[in-house]
Amino acid sequence: EVQLVESGGGLVKPGGSLRLSCAASGISLSDAWMSWVRQAQGRGLEWVGRIRGKTDGGTTDYAAPVNGRFTISRDDSKDTVYLQMNSLKTEDTGVYYCSWELRSALDVWGQGTMVTVSS
Amino acid sequence: DIQMTQSPSSLSASVGDRVTITCRASQSISSSLNWYQQKPGKAPKLLIYAASTLQSGVPSRFSGSGSGTDFTLTISSLQPEDFATYYCQQSYSTLTWTFGQGTKVEIK
Numbered sequence: 001e002v003q004l005v006e007s008g009g010g011l012v013k014p015g016g017s018l019r020l021s022c023a024a025s026g027i028s029l030s031d032a033w034m035s036w037v038r039q040a041q042g043r044g045l046e047w048v049g050r051i052r053g054k055t056d057g058g059t060t061d062y063a064a065p066v067n068g069r070f071t072i073s074r075d076d077s078k079d080t081v082y083l084q085m086n087s088l089k090t091e092d093t094g095v096y097y098c099s100w101e102l103r104s105a106l107d108v109w110g111q112g113t114m115v116t117v118s119s
Numbered sequence: 120d121i122q123m124t125q126s127p128s129s130l131s132a133s134v135g136d137r138v139t140i141t142c143r144a145s146q147s148i149s150s151s152l153n154w155y156q157q158k159p160g161k162a163p164k165l166l167i168y169a170a171s172t173l174q175s176g177v178p179s180r181f182s183g184s185g186s187g188t189d190f191t192l193t194i195s196s197l198q199p200e201d202f203a204t205y206y207c208q209q210s211y212s213t214l215t216w217t218f219g220q221g222t223k224v225e226i227k
Contacts, residue, residue, distance in 0.1 A: 035216070037163075045155075045163060045206055047216040061214045064120070097162055104210040105153040105168035112162055 002026035002108045004098050009113030012088055020083040020113055022098030030054045030076040033101035036083050039112075040094040050101065051081060066092075088117045121145055121209050125219035131227040138194040140222045142207035147187045151211035154183055154192045157221075158203045166205075167192065194224075202226055 008020040022034065031053040038046050049062040051072040060072050071084040081098060093116050099106040122145035132138050142152065150170040155163040165174045167183035170190060180195040194201055207219040 044221045045157075045208075045218045047208075047218065063215055103168055104151060105165055105174075106155070106163070106208070107165055107174075109162035109164070 002100060004100065004108060004110035006096065006098050006110040006113040009096065009115045011116045011118065013119050014088060014090055014117055016088050016117070017084070017086045018088065018115060020085070020096055020098075020115070022081040022083075022110055024079045024081070024100070027079075027100065028076075029074060029079045029081060031056075034072075034074070034081045035099045035101050035106060036072065037097045037099055037106065037109075038092075038094045038115075039097070040091075043094070046094075048083070048096070085115070088115075090117050093117045120215055121148060121212055121217055123207055123209055123217050123219040125205075125207055125222050127222060128220065129223040129225060131225050132197050133227045134197055134199055136197045136227075138197050138201075138224060140192045140205055140207075140224075142185075142190040142192070142219050144188045144190075144209055144211075148209045148211035150186045151209055152183075152185065152190045153208045153210060154181075155206045155208065156201075156203045157206065163206065197224070 003025045005023045012018050035050040036048040051060050069087045073082045095112040097112045098110045100108040124143045126141050152170045154167040157163040171183045182193045184191050204221045204223045
């Protein structure tokens with residue numbers, strides 16, 4: 001069974017940085033396509049970005065609101081994906097989920113980690 | 120970006136009712152449409168992918184249809200555990216994915 005566990009959320013001031021982690025079990029992340037999705041309190045889901053598997057180049061894509069501020073990376077030795085968030089804004093506040101992409105869908109999700117950007 | 124619009128935003132229904140949720144894309148997305156269910160405080164769960172393929176383990180009362188710009192999620196007989204928020208999501212764009220705004224299914 002594939003399981004994803006996010007960590008690293010917390011309270012950060014506007015302009016600050018935070019790194020989220022997503023640890024996987026049950027799959028080898030090196031060839032997995034992984035996405036991050038966020039959700040503001042009481043709001044809908046927003047796709048944040050993805051990293052492709054190693055055999056597909058390991059390249060990344062980002063949604064416009066986070067492009068240039070967020071970076072997704074991966075440590076295959078730890079089966080962990082990261083979301084580095086810089087220049088954080090209050091509107092980045094929300095629950096952040098990592099998800100395994102399979103068959104062009106978000107097949108397995110973690111439980112989420114809360115990020116609060118506030119002064 | 121491809122915009123996804125769901126309707127209605129919310130609905131009230133009774134156990135046993137047939138429920139239909141619609142999702143419309145701002146351009147043709149072929150069959151690259153997925154549906155998710157989310158319950159309060161929980162992560163979303165994939166129900167249907169590629170517009171009409173039921174995810175393993177999902178009850179057969181859920182079904183999806185459509186292609187191009189118009190899609191439908193149908194629950195044939197609403198059960199108590201189905202009260203939740205449902206989201207559509209396009210995977211046609213290879214660079215960025217987008218979700219609909221969600222449809223909350225509440226108890227009448």
